Amino acid sequence: MTTADDAARAGLTKVGGRPPLGEYVAEVWRRRSFIFSMARFKIESENQQNSLGMLWVVIKPLLNALVYGAVFGVLIGTAGRPPHFVEFLIIGVFVFEFFAQSWSAGGKAITNNAALVQSLAFPRMVLPLAAVTQQFLKFLPTIAILLVYLVVAGNPVDFHWLLIVPLFILYYFFVCGLALITARLSVHWRDLNNFIPFLTRLFFYTTGIFFSIEERFGPRPPSPSEPNGYAGHEWLVRLTDFQPIHEFLSLARAALLQGPTYDMNVTYWVYATLWTIGMLGVGVWFFWRAEERYGRVD
Secondary structure, eight states: OOHHHHHHHTTOOOTTOOOOHHHHHHHHHHTHHHHHHHHHHHHHHHHTTSTTGGGHHHHHHHHHHHHHHHIIIIISOOTTSOTTHHHHHHHHHHHHHHHHHHHHHHHTTTGGGHHHHHHSOSOTTHHHHHHHHHHHHHHHHHHHHHHHHHHHTTOOOOGGGGGHHHHHHHHHHHHHHHHHHHHHHHHHOTTHHHHHHHHHHHHHHHTTSSSOHHHHHSOBOOOSSOTTOBOOOHHHHHHHTTOHHHHHHHHHHHHHOOSGGGOOOHHHHHHHHHHHHHHHHHHHHHHHHTGGGGGGOO
16 A cells, blocks of 8 residues: 555645546635635735825726727727727727736736745636736726716617626636636746737737728728729638637627627627637636646746
8 A cells, every 4th residue: 555545545635736627616616705805905906006096997997098089089080980980999999908918917827926826725726817807807997987988979878788798707707718728838838928918919900909890801882982892801801700809899899889880790699608618618627737737836
């Protein structure tokens, strides 16, 4: 009988060992209060050195709305742009910012907390989840300011606005799955965190933040400038249909804005749900597989 067998019979487990997946997920769920508290305390610690303190959680998105609204709505104008272009732009920027900040913070959740990982026993998954939750808590005031801006800009309050609740819940869990995958990869390849800003910038300029992909690359009817119409690049439009960030942005705009340009694409709900289930499932499994290695973070 080996020492390991004796320890197992006595109910002892290896420090930092990896429990079965079901037990591991259950343990993470029991730590949900810790995840929320950790996220909230980090927000407070980020702002406690500022004289305005927690007001910056509201001031930052408000200033962003004013800057983008002024630059793109007044200085540049909206000629040739989609209807409600300023609102179109602000929704895209705000919703995308949550993705970008969460991906970056989640990817560094293990490596930036090496001392905590090495000194305490807890499921390491709570760290990237807390990082995404922190960004989501900062995203909530942004949503409130966005809704107020839409009303001020003359957009009527509509029942469809309620669709952002299930949409952003899906969005949160999708980003959680991506953060879990990135957090594990960053442990083994630290340089990945240096590439994430470039990857998010690539997504930013190719996801349709500043323009409508359907209107820019889709077919157009004849016009004085294009008497034969425009055949478009239908393959590119169809390709972006399967891009998850584009799907979430399109659904958010369709829920909050009115007009033919913003018709709700029910298929996008199916795609976004499948992306969320797949990304979260793979992320949980992939991160759990390396649980025993995280305690050896340098």
